[in-house]
Amino acid sequence: MSHVQTPPGRAATERVDGALLGRLRELGVDADASSRRLAEYAYDASNYRVSPVAVVFPRNVDEVVATVRACRETGTPLTARGGGTSMAGNAIGPGVVLDFSRHLNRIRGVDEAAGTVDVDPGVVLADLTRRVEEVTDGRATFAPDPSSKTRATVGGSIGNDACGNHSVRYGRTSDHVQEIDVVTVDGARLTAHRTGLRATDPDDRVSIARAAELTTSLRRLAQDNLATFRLELGRIQRQVSGYHLEHLLPEREFDVARALVGSEGTCAVVVGARMTLVPKPATALLVCLGYDDIVDAARDVTTILEFSPAAVEGTDEAIVETMRFRRGPDSVLGLPAGHAWLFVDLDGDDAAAVAAEADRLLVRLATDGRLVEGRAVPDLGHRASLWRVREDGAGLSSRLAGGGESWPGWEDSAVSPNRLADYLGDLRLLLAEHGLTGVMYGHFGAGCLHIRITYDLRTEQGRTVFRAFTRAAARLVVRHGGSLSGEHGDGRARSELLPLMYSADLLAAFQHYRRLWDPVGILNLGSMTEPDAFDAHLALEGVPARDWRTSFDLRAVGAGSEPTEATASAPDPWVHAVQGCIGVGRCRADTGGVMCPSYRATRDEKDSTRGRARVLQDMVRGARTTGDGWRSPEVREALDLCLSCKACATDCPAGVDMATYKAEFFDHYYRRRLRPASHFSLGWLPRWLVLTGRVAPLVNAVLATPLGKLAAVAGGLTTKRRLPRFAPADAWCREVAAAGVSPAGAHGDRDAGAVLFIDTFTRGFRPEVAGAAARVLAGAGEPVTCAADACCGLTWISTGQLDTARKRLAKAAAALDDGTNRPIVVVEPSCAAALHTDLPELVPTEQARRVAARVRSFATHVAERAATGWTPAPGRPVPERVVLQTHCHEYSAFGAGPQRAALTAAGVQQIHDATGCCGVAGNFGFEAQHHEISMQVAENALAPALRESGPGAVVLTDGFSCARQIEQLDSTRSGRHLAQILDPGAPVHAGAATPISDDPTNGNEDTP
Template structure:
């Protein structure tokens, strides 16, 4: 491994002299030591090029120092072809522009870091929906064009549109000797015609490639390009005369070993006017595969499949309603039919269902016209890799043999034989994939932590490779060979073809510096495994980090932080809520995956992260985590970074001076007991210049207005008033223990929004509940978020005792973050049956009221509800109680138009009030909240159940009032108008935008 200090210093010096900035920090190297595969290789440094000149300089520095260079997009490779021991060049951060769309020519000019989903979206927007970019792998909302070219990626609709190589017109590359070339459908040329050196290199390279093809005509014709998904090896058949010497297509799938892609002209395809999903249920995947030939007769655009293990895991992790519209069965196919006439598409679906019923294997099938159900089903398939990695059963599965492919008509026989092979090796395979193209993504229950398990991995994988070759298939159908399968290529190809592969690589990269270890002269497939060599150590934690229902584990902390498998959904810019800080900064260190990788290096004691709980690298990686908890829901692998951050900070700050904000905000419930006695005095002082002094002294930003403090007994008066108005239904402390709902009035509501307590009590009573109010406890949220877990555990223990009244009455919590703490953190920090009993009863206000609506209750607000509402769902509400509940209630109340601000508001408890995080918090607001407020009419209601969300609304648009759902539904009071703040200067909108 090339990791000597001298080499690194030489490389960095060369890069600096060329004006290229490289990051060789231990934390950065830890982030980029992994991709989405089983492998870990620590790089020397990472470069984020802004221009092609930066790439040329980086290649020159690597050539001069003999350093490997690994080109990288989103780092979602499951085969290990985006990691290596040298310089990683990440194109996704800056070289991500769409340079031009030519609808007439049917092409789009892009840089390699453009995300596939972004490209499709922008093409459709520019062409009025007439055209699109077709390749759509499940990782399309973070995978890049450069990565798709590297792997020859396909996607869900490959039955119709084929592979990336089918959509390439030209590719701009830089070779390892510095030539800037363009590969075309008929040869090679210098990218710049005036570049004589590159022109000479293009001619030389083209001549060598043509000679190579001429020497191996028979072998290329017989062995290459035999089935739709034959991605393994180099695509040298495209150099044959009958293929027109298509160098562009030959270069696709070379996994960064021939040249570095710096641009491309990609082909567009027409977009069908109408599409319909047909979902089919079968007893097992083999039965499903046997119907593929029949389904292909109907010219589907997509035929995707999944098994019951993934569906069960989705429901286990995200709730029973997370999978809608699924027919009966234990394995399912998702078939997309399309056309210009919706009626004809529906008729085609009916004919398909009739034919399949006649085959006798179909258990159940139905069209899915509802867009919500359709999106839900596609998400099951698209999240397959992550969902299958951490199953509902508590087991783990891993890639390695996750990408084999056969001809579609042989898929059923291959799967039947593969299941026998799995049984013989005592393994279980979780199956999903592109059934219509014969490509299977199978994750397998290897034990990669033990020597015996790794030997089983090697033995089984070789046997599986021999099996797929017997079925005329390919080791890889989409992900490439990389470090996972390159060693096995001689099982698939003759010595002649293998020699031609090696020669083609030398023709392109004589220096041998581009992505070594893959394709030719590969590293062992069981070398550099990320789970190998992790020392056994018991990391003591306060949180119970075992998956729900899992048996006792040795070292749950290590297992938890190793939960991230690198699929990178946290890098997506749309869909879900995670990861707000990454969406703001576009820096890998601020993604859930980047933080996980640093934590994984922490538990393995790697050179990058050597200090364990005292690691400065981990602290830095966690610094911009907003603890929004969205990753615990949105991450297909269930990574819960908010919990990991809290646990780490608890250890890191032991014996160290904490940030001032950990006392000013972390101890907020204590301070509220004091301020509640003299709120008029506190508010008056904070309205003077002393307010800024006090904020600065507490480690808080002076750019954000502080809220007004309420008197300690004010919430009681509000609740008492609610009881008086509703005939005593909300009768406070004197309520009978037989009442059927406990309204928990949390610290934030008592200290800042007491009026919401009264509104909540009135709404619950109006819905027919007998209401008892409780406020004699604290959920410990502020101590949890700042990693002061000893205090948090004591407060939660007390809360469990106070709320465990021997009944199963719902405990309805006004503030979503406090509800989430009682529901999720309570049983994880307090390991008693009492804690579990109380947690099971906890509901957020919105989720409880949504249940009342579902049972037939009709809200009757005292004030007319605006037709339009901005919906800012609190992140903790979203992650713990599920999205959509507020939307249901608003619709029942008469709101007809919702402007969805789906995403974190940016305040996230203490985060947005801390001086060092203010700018990022405002950038996060620009992800969703600020644009939604600018879009909505001035008369729109703004729903902010979370106190933090309401404060951000005040900051972004001071003319708006963030309302709790209880205030919108309140049957007995007028809604509040904007209240005066404590006097701190608020940023005007213009200034807030400038802070992005």
């Protein structure tokens, strides 16, 4: 096996690129060669970066054939890609990248009788499973379930022979392939099946001839290597490294389909597949087992396997601690004592029998003496939280709560399960020998270990350690009878190391097999045979040193407030922050959590958190794709559809906070440049509210005339959305006073139990909510002080006017720092989040940190009080049904649970979560150029929830922007703040809210 040749010079490459793009246009294929797109697709979830020359999103198989033909004619490499979640570098390449996930993603038919499903390669695994279970009424399912199943595709799973959490029971993707439709480099359309190969179209003579020729050659290859294939391949369950040529043996009935699985796109382009289904057990029970040590856990695996589990997954405490650090203590529920854990899934047809089996397992393990604590987890909520810890392991382990970072590279080696504990013990010694630490998790029941390692890939010294350790680790796993790869494939990460695992004869057979399929050598270069060096094309290498001055304090921190030693030698904080995205792609999932709302609306990589992060990573590299740094129009374009919802700061396992990065970039990009009009009309909104409050009736009257639309256009606002009515300046004071609370300022009564912060939005648009909040807090039996003489600076943050935002926040910190620890209860959740999160990052002082630690959203405070035994709205009838729209910033800063907990404590019986961004997200939905996408985002969750809930349900929208979207979607309803629902002094409201008045004052002149 040898390295590929040095690529041609830039001038020669540009000639090839031009010829390719011209040929694609002639063939009617739309190829995107924009610099932003090339940056997005230069990465997958691995350590590598290889920039393509174009990206194609084929709409049908004919476009795939045309693209392959153009690449062959011009000698351009071609890489097929699904969700782009490969951890071995299998989904990036130097030529054309074919992304199947955008258009070729149909489920063509489920045949329950035959036990098969016919799919396009771009179908997401979780979507496939959901569809199969719907069609079969839960009788059957699709088995492979890797942790990335919410964004990984069938084509990618075929390419890598993906497995998943339940592989103990169901094996690998290759165990579930019936037929695979492919396009070869010469344009033939073939179908590989369980006993051979045929032309996909029985009337296609060219493909018939190619199928016959290839069949003859493959049979000869198998016959010439009978002993080699039998002795070296298929030795353990997770032997994924290399080609799976044992399936070509006579005793395997010449199974060409299964031999193609795991070929990583190096042989042909997958354009369709028939996959097999499995029966779905009627019941399942998770058993969670706690151990002192990950090796102790591995030693119990062989015992656990005697109980025929469907899954045996392992994780360690570093991942659990990071989950709790990032998403709150309630994000991990039902975990027994220990420092390492196994998640064991037992299933069957009878729930009682499964529970009894779980009891027997626990008794057996307790007798063996390694188990610290074990418990069955019947609660579905607890079970979901535990599985999420495991499924987010790759991202959580990359940026740990205790500080530092870790990377893939040796992340999925495998041994026989009975060798796993010994292998882990030896691997830990090897890590220590090289001064490294590994965060371990994985498919313990199948002997497959995932590990993230604290490599320093930015320095030559660190890369020297990486090279030495990786070679030593490869030799170690081979000594244990294992495989370099147990799931993710060899790719760029391990292909160079295959000679340590396989004989020269087998390697020669691998190379011959690949050339039979791809004689011109253009498919997925750099992997399998003729590999690139595993330390070539590292994404962290070659990033130039530069002082990227930022307004936000982006220094990496651990569980404390100070930068950690592990990150002290890291690059500039801005570089370190944007390199946090490691490509796991959870932002491309359409279920679970809130991110990424724009991607869920457009299904385009450029609108995902990952896509934006990759463009920023190219920016700090000084890559030609985004070479203007802070002034780069490509980066500005990439960030345009980010709603600044901040959901990624919580939902992204690696903690990427794109809203912060967007604000920072805009701050630099627009310095000494003309800003959009909306940055003044909306960005300066708190200033305008001071003026409009003095003449609110007049302003509202003018806005109700055609002049209102002219004002909107002048301010860069959409005319398709009704502007809110402005409240008189003193309306909120009268509301609070009527509730028996004096608006005397935060320092007014230091013996008060809480400070009620009346934010700018509430003062300017919803003063009635201030009164309701004051009455609720007063009803909790705690003295309340009111504060309203500060601003959180949110509108300046979201438009990237950070000098002003910092000044506003510094004044807010000074106003609110009263020398007590009283909670500061903020009515508007976006303002609460700004004071809680952005304040200490923009004003990194002890005073700011003190104030931020005291800040609560209104819902969080109510939930905390309810947890101590207080009943919200005692004696007050509450709605039977509530549609809950949690503001994105509340979700990010305070979690998804407080509003539900408060409603439950108040006695609300039916709560329907409209989980997802409403689409307005502060400025975004009011800006003219973003109105359409804002409404598309609403269709992700909120609009369907409104349609399904019916007119009798109250809609809870603590966020002002969410309330505006409700009114836009349904003029007969308006969102209600939690304070209004719980308000003991307000009239009882039935389901639908009163429509907004056409009165220009909107009822704001008089206290309700």
